[in-house]
Amino acid sequence: GDGEEITAEMVPDLARQSFPMCMRSLEDTLRGSKHLKHEGRQQYNLFLKGIGLSVEEAIVFWRKAFKLITDDAFNKNYKYNIRHGYGLEGSRKNYSPKSCQQIITGATPGPGQAHGCPFRHYSEANLTSSLLTTYGLSGSDTKDIVSAVKSSHYHLACTRLFEIQHAKLGVAKGEGLGKGDSVDHPNRYFDRSRALYKE
Ligand code: SF4
Known part of the structure; x- marks a missing residue:
């Protein structure tokens, strides 16, 4: 991003206006299935980090999108990987969005x-x-x-x-x-x- 503050709720509109097809496809699949598999989450999480979504907003974004699971399941199975992508867990590597x-x-x-x-x-x-x-x-x-x-x-x-x-x-x-x-x-x-x- 170039300084624009991006919140979780802005993502759907931004996806329609400004996402390339790969990311629009992940957004549409996430809305349709209320879930994304591992590789998709990884690709999309790093892209969203790159557009300026903070880790707090990323957690709000994914929690809201995964409508079919409990808070417990979300915290246990997904939160770590989201934070990991932001370099806040494990090896704390600062992963770049994929080219x-x-x-x-x-x-x-x-x-x-x-x-x-x-x-x-x-x-x-x-x-x-x-x-x-x-x-x-x-x-x-x-x-x-x-x-x-x-x-x-x-x-x-x-x-x-x-x-x-x-x-x-x-x-x-x-x-x-x-x-x-x-x-x-x-x-x-x-x-x-x-x-x-x-x-
Ligand atoms: Fe476009 Fe690159 Fe995304 Fe393919 S991976 S849709 S070329 S931005």
Whole structure:
């Protein structure tokens, strides 16, 4: 983050406006299943830390989202890992949010798992329907993105989605994150989006 104070309750709106598809997918899965599996929690927790969610707000966020379990179960099974991601438990390592490279080359999500990069890990059918319905893209924009994915240009596909999502804020095709830069980190995607909303 760049200093903006982020609270747990701001996350759903920010997800719609400014999260890259990988993190939006984790947010949507969390809302739908009221749970996320380990790799997804890890990927999302570090991203949320990176956008400026404090550890206190992170605990509020996850506690509220995991609607199907008791406080006891939450404290016992999940709180430690959230705090661990913030470097407050165990080896107290200050983990960095994962880069695109780490997410794209990391463990392939199995059934019921929502971590990873949608451009790399979704089937073509899932990616297409998600771009058309969740993002409301036109058929031709969807086709452009899917064709970038087919040539394994995941960063370019993500960058194109960024441009389309921010076209209403004046971002043109080819401009990417500014000066033609393509997406290399989910938190960079977020930071650039927030900067555009504030301009
Ligand atoms: Fe996320 Fe990076 Fe994939 Fe975009 S290219 S969806 S930011 S992992």
